[in-house]
Amino acid sequence: MENNHVSMIETDKSISVSFYVENKEILAIGEKMNEINEEAYMNGYNWEAFFNYYLEKNAPDVLEGMETDPEAGMYSAYYKKTPENKLKAQKFMGIICSLVDNEEELYRIVREEGDNIEWD
Numbered sequence: 001m002e003n004n005h006v007s008m009i010e011t012d013k014s015i016s017v018s019f020y021v022e023n024k025e026i027l028a029i030g031e032k033m034n035e036i037n038e039e040a041y042m043n044g045y046n047w048e049a050f051f052n053y054y055l056e057k058n059a060p061d062v063l064e065g066m067e068t069d070p071e072a073g074m075y076s077a078y079y080k081k082t083p084e085n086k087l088k089a090q091k092f093m094g095i096i097c098s099l100v101d102n103e104e105e106l107y108r109i110v111r112e113e114g115d116n117i118e119w120d
Contacts, residue, residue, distance in 0.1 A: 044070035
């Protein structure tokens, strides 16, 4: 599962999911999120804050064993390479794609629950 804004890379020891927040489509979504909540300036750090909040509520299993490395233009999540973690990474990619494809859900969460998110 790969598209122009999220990818999964496997090495001998790890599996990473990378979300390219400077992709044109993602930047536009981030700008709308920021219009709804001025704290939601959607760089890699605030995508991390959003995903941590979202996963805690909706898919806490995906957070188990996950390490993250947000930057200004990208958000990456890493797992040790195991069959279980590969499934978590695939599930996380699906969640990201689903949220981006249904951007109104992103806007709803920021509008209704944005004050509960620990923005950067």
